[in-house]
Amino acid sequence: MAPTPADVKAVIWDFGGVFTTSPFDAFNRYEAEHGLPHDLVRRINTINPDTNAWARLERAEIDAETFDRVFDEEARALGHSVPGRDILAILSGSLRPRVVDAFKACKARFKVGCITNNAPTGRGPSMTSDAAKARQIAEVFSLFDHVIESSKAGVRKPDPRIYTMMCEALEVDPAACVYLDDLGMNLKPARAMGMATIKVTSEAQLLADLSKAVGLSFSGA
Numbered sequence: 001m002a003p004t005p006a007d008v009k010a011v012i013w014d015f016g017g018v019f020t021t022s023p024f025d026a027f028n029r030y031e032a033e034h035g036l037p038h039d040l041v042r043r044i045n046t047i048n049p050d051t052n053a054w055a056r057l058e059r060a061e062i063d064a065e066t067f068d069r070v071f072d073e074e075a076r077a078l079g080h081s082v083p084g085r086d087i088l089a090i091l092s093g094s095l096r097p098r099v100v101d102a103f104k105a106c107k108a109r110f111k112v113g114c115i116t117n118n119a120p121t122g123r124g125p126s127m128t129s130d131a132a133k134a135r136q137i138a139e140v141f142s143l144f145d146h147v148i149e150s151s152k153a154g155v156r157k158p159d160p161r162i163y164t165m166m167c168e169a170l171e172v173d174p175a176a177c178v179y180l181d182d183l184g185m186n187l188k189p190a191r192a193m194g195m196a197t198i199k200v201t202s203e204a205q206l207l208a209d210l211s212k213a214v215g216l217s218f219s220g221a
Contacts, residue, residue, distance in 0.1 A: 008110060008214050009177070010167075011106045012112070012178070013103065013114050016092070016093060019096060024182075027087070041082065067088070068084035091119075096203050099203060099207070106214060107145075112144050113148070115148045148162055159189075173194075177196070180197075
């Protein structure tokens with residue numbers, strides 16, 4: 001049974017697409033600009049999802065140079081050319097200030113953790129090459145009680161082990177946690193463990209659903 005607001009002791013967050021604008025929007029713009037099928041990048045990433053270039057990069061099993069080549073090979077198998085370096089360059093979205101404010105309100109009352117599938121590229125966990133953006137995002141990361149980066153842990157969502165690792169680090173039972181992610185496949189293991197889960201589709205929806213889950217009022221909710 002998922003926790004009620006009175007039961008919540010920790011809020012666990014994904015980062016990209018939750019704290020930041022969705023990378024999927026950037027992928028779609030790239031596809032439109034290059035005359036590629038809509039959602040091609042997401043389609044590539046769903047083929048062999050545990051062993052493809054994306055998965056291997058997020059576990060730091062390959063470097064950015066190898067990803068550039070292998071991702072393009074995967075794209076070519078579908079009849080298109082998409083250099084992996086192009087995708088890495090557009091991964092990092094812009095921070096959502098109202099979500100950051102809601103996060104700080106949660107931190108004042110609950111333990112807070114972050115589980116992020118990321119890659120060993122760019123400046124720090126944000127994967128951006130923009131120094132100013134990297135600093136802003138680093139400030140948010142510094143506020144978490146615990147962060148698990150797939151590229152450092154060698155395990156990535158939706159592997160159930162990564163959620164267990166976070167609960168152990170925060171010293172909380174899964175049944176006392178709320179977990180937010182923009183990918184349904186990453187929510188399933190958390191929900192199976194007993195966490196309350198929130199699929200993030202927009203900033204306003206995130207704030208409204210989180211407010212109900214934790215019993216706090218957020219600006220914009």
